[in-house]
Amino acid sequence: MKFGVIGAGQMGGGIAQVAAQSGFDVIVQDVQQEYLDRGRGVIEKSLAKLHEKGRLSELPDEVLGRIRFTMDLQDFADCDLVVEAIVENQAVKNALFEQLGGIVKPEGILASNTSSIPITALASASGRPERFIGMHFMNPVPLMALVEVIRGYATSDETARIVTATAQKMGKTPLTCNDFPGFVSNRILMPMLNEAVQCVMEGVAEPEAIDGIMKLGMNHPMGPLTLADFIGLDTCLSIMEVLHAGLGDDKYRPSPLLRKMVQAGLLGRKSGQGFYKY
């Protein structure tokens, strides 16, 4: 299978890495050489770590050798499956899928790793709604077991079957849901993270205490503010906005502090500062 990934950020890089570990030939695109180089560096570090722990069946260079990096979308023409992992913005994703729909061979499947944007809307933009699906990996992709598979209104059974089988070949457990705002994962997770931000804003407790309470009290592997920093506060805000607009209930209102931090460029780990400094 020829596996395409658009976006070499934290998710795109992880998806490309795991696809290559599974034996697929992978091509990764981003809009600037600098982002491709950064993505490659992250993949190299992750492969080295997995190798060191005896969790790779091949040498890191053999896996890396199956990944090609490009800035040219035309290189995706012969892909069997393309997973998009660019910024969480519907207009930007729509424009990309309009383009990809005209480039990738007609039998190729297009998938989005979106956290919350309606799969059915992106499917319409692609011009091939039967061969369009949500393939939602979790962060960090090399370590997390789940792929949330989201069927759009017109996704065919064949597309769902191929994508489910591909996720299994990647060593993941695919679980399927329908196309509602935030799907299952972020409809449940993100209001909790947003509430943690609201607790900071209201002075309920310091960030360290909020995270400690949820880690030690609920056995969560990361506290909610650490996790929000890890995901990216810009991505968290975009997801809350989709939930708020899509479900029309004020219980999904993004915390004003979350919005202010994003406006200030405090995006979490990827910008060097969020609730914590990195």
Ligand SMILES: CC(=O)CC(=O)SCCNC(=O)CCNC(=O)[C@H](O)C(C)(C)COP(=O)(O)OP(=O)(O)OC[C@H]1O[C@@H](n2cnc3c(N)ncnc32)[C@H](O)[C@@H]1OP(=O)(O)O
């Ligand atoms: C927003 C969305 O749309 C959807 C989402 O993805 S929501 C986010 C979902 N993800 C989560 O909720 C993650 C929550 N956190 C966790 O599950 C855990 O903290 C974790 C799996 C990330 C790490 O687990 P852990 O074993 O308890 O922590 P930790 O000891 O720090 O890390 C384990 C090892 O993995 C390594 N590691 C971390 N990321 C890695 C990666 N990408 N590749 C390879 N190794 C990695 C660490 O370096 C560490 O190595 P050492 O043992 O040598 O130090």
Ligand SMILES: NC(=O)C1=CN([C@@H]2O[C@H](COP(=O)(O)OP(=O)(O)OC[C@H]3O[C@@H](n4cnc5c(N)ncnc54)[C@H](OP(=O)(O)O)[C@@H]3O)[C@@H](O)[C@H]2O)C=CC1
């Ligand atoms: N972060 C997370 O925990 C998770 C995120 N997701 C989803 O995955 C997607 C990517 O998120 P994440 O990896 O965190 O984001 P990042 O910001 O790390 O990466 C996004 C990448 O896409 C690039 N990009 C932006 N616009 C375009 C474009 N038009 N064409 C090609 N590349 C582009 C970005 O470049 P630039 O730097 O120029 O913006 C960047 O390299 C989002 O939809 C997000 O919701 C899903 C699961 C978990």
